[in-house]
Amino acid sequence: MTQYTNQYYLDRQEACESSARSYPREFPVALAKAKGSWVEDVEGKRYIDFLSGAGTLALGHNDDEINQAMVDFIQSGAPLHTLDLMTPAKDRFVEALFSILPKEFAANAKVQFCSPSGTDAVEAAIKLCKTATGRGSIIAFSGGYHGMGHGTMALTGNCKAKNKVANVMPGVQFMPYPYSYRCPMGLGGEAGTKACIAYFERLLKDPESGITKPAAVILEPIQGEGGVIPAPVEFLQAVRRITKELDIPMICDEIQCGMGRSGKVFAFEHAGIIPDVILMSKAVGGGLPMSVVLYDKKLDVWGTGAHAGTFRGNQLAMVAGTIMIRRISDPAFLSEVARKGEKIITHLRSLQDQVSIIGDVRGKGLMIGIEFVDPKGGKDIMGHYEPNGQILCRVQRKLLDYGVIMERGGRNSSVLRCLCPLNISDEDIDLAMEKFDMAVKEVDADVCK
Ligand SMILES: Cc1ncc(COP(=O)(O)O)c(C=O)c1O
The missing domain is CATH 3.90.1150.10 (Aspartate Aminotransferase, domain 1)
Structure with a gap:
């Protein structure tokens, strides 16, 4: 050759x-x-x-183990593509996925399989929270990255791509993220974190802030594309406390920082918090395309087909993902x-x-x-x-x-x-x-x- x-x-x-x-x-x-x-x-x-x-x-x-399991699965005659129809491979994957969720979350969790990009999981979560709350706006954080769709790009901090596309999803309010080294409050360290928390809390609670109650708050517990910025534990705890008090769903985008990357299965676990919605993609499919939204049952107001998509049934990704979940959660x-x-x-x-x-x-x-x-x-x-x-x-x-x-x-x-x-x-x-x-x-x- x-x-x-x-x-x-x-x-x-x-x-x-x-x-x-x-x-x-x-x-x-x-x-x-x-x-x-x-x-x-x-x-x-x-x-x-x-x-x-x-x-x-x-x-x-x-x-080796993932490749062998995929070869065996292909040779077994099982269907490889099934939309969102049920299969034994999917059942095993869902069982594995629920086994790594915090117990309190798993007890009331629902899963939505999305089109396989992380972007689609974010899109689904935003639609879900808007439908469940009847509200229209979203709070995101400077430096965050949530994808390249019209909705997800609107939630993303980086302006380079956004500047060239008019009219991305409206109704996104950005808040400062505690990036200590280049502190948006000019303070850094603990003082910077405290100031970010105070600003977030004040804006959400001040009746004159100009910000109406949002459908959700979305954040990465460790920002990836924004420059690898772990949120301090106190910040994540404060966002959880405030969103709970105000009945605003908190979405943790674990697409990059989840699945063991931070030394815990989910990065939010470092703060001992439990969000209302967890987004997973990248590693969750064992290296194959897959994305899922896990959320609290109380948000499950969707009707049939509220979030559809052809490629939500990648069986090989479920086989690979089941192995990945078992290995990384040890x-x-x-x-x-x-x-x-x-x-x-x-x-x-x-x-x-x-x-x-x-x-x-x-x-x-x-x-x-x-x-x-x-x-x-x-x-x-x-x-x-x-x-x-x-x-x-x-x-x-x-x-x-x-x-x-x-x-x-x-x-x-x-x-x-x-x-x-x-x-x-x-x-x-x-x-x-x-x-x-x-x-x-x-x-x-x-x-x-
Ligand atoms: C935190 C986070 N959310 C969402 C996405 C979007 O995922 P995808 O590129 O699969 O659409 C990414 C991709 O890098 C990401 O890092």
């Missing part, structure tokens, strides 16, 4: 595929093989994958995620002390962000150097040369994000960190000279 180069495939992609394509611009490669935490391009070069399908591949590429597995996350953060903070281009290192479990700054540029209101996406790009490109794939996000695309498989080995972490140090130190020396 003819061996083609990366460039051959990239040229063909550019000729046919929409200019909205994004990852190939960051990682100009064509992938041929993948196993565990590693991928290999068509030229035989291997990379440690700290992107893992934007956090989808919690157990890495081509997990307490020993979760404590390993937390340990490995701590190990990476400790390493990165020590690197931060040695260079000038890293402004902040933060995260929970294996959801970690490294914010790059320009040490020769201006400072923000907090006294921190401004975020710098160009410096990040140079580090990211060097990393790719050294064989590590790591994606960016955050303000001005200034945050490199570790989203490696949750079962990555210590050896692979060490190797990735070694390469990370090399890339950062080289760019740092150049920037500072």
Whole structure:
């Protein structure tokens, strides 16, 4: 068989595929093989994958148990596509899914299978809460990411895509999210969190705030695309307390931070809270497309077909997802995620002390962000150097040369994000960190000279 180069495939992609394509611009490669935490391009070069399908591949590429279960299922003659018809595979998946929910939530929970993108789970949840409350507006948070649909984009903080699309869903009110390093209140730390809570509470309770009672409050317990920003526990607890007092459904978007990524099955568990609605996608289908909304029965006012969609019955995703749920919810597995996350953060903070281009290192479990700054540029209101996406790009490109794939996000695309498989080995972490140090130190020396 003819061996083609990366460039051959990239040229063909550019000729046919929409200019909205994004990852190939960051990682100009064509992938041929993948196993565990590693991928290999068509030229035989291997990379440690700290992107893992934007956090989808919690157990890495081509997990043996998942692959074998899918092969067995295909050979069993079971239907692979069933809309929302019942099957034994679906029954097993739902049982597994309910087994990882907080008990109090599971006792009154309903599940809606959505079209397989996370975006559709968010769309469904918004429709559900609007229908159940009869209200029309939604509260979201700056820096949040909930998808690229007309409704979900309206709930998303990033204005780059929004600026180009007129008339996204109306009725969204943004509130400040406690991003300590670039605190929207100019305070940072505990004082910043307290101010965000006070602002949120005041606006919802002040009869002169101009904000009518919303149908829902939606947030990511750890913002992902916004730059890996874990919400402090007190903030999540306050949002839960206030929304409960005011009878406003609280939606936790766990699409990226859930399924063990934070060291707990759900990131909201760090705060000991229970939301009214939980959104899951990415890893929940064991690496295959799937998205679900789990919600309290009291919201279940939908009539037949209120949220439909053809691809809600992906049986292979249910088979794979059942295995994924069992493996990632094992307490020993979760404590390993937390340990490995701590190990990476400790390493990165020590690197931060040695260079000038890293402004902040933060995260929970294996959801970690490294914010790059320009040490020769201006400072923000907090006294921190401004975020710098160009410096990040140079580090990211060097990393790719050294064989590590790591994606960016955050303000001005200034945050490199570790989203490696949750079962990555210590050896692979060490190797990735070694390469990370090399890339950062080289760019740092150049920037500072
Ligand atoms: C928190 C969160 N919500 C929603 C979405 C949208 O999911 P999808 O890209 O599958 O539509 C994403 C995707 O990155 C996400 O991170």
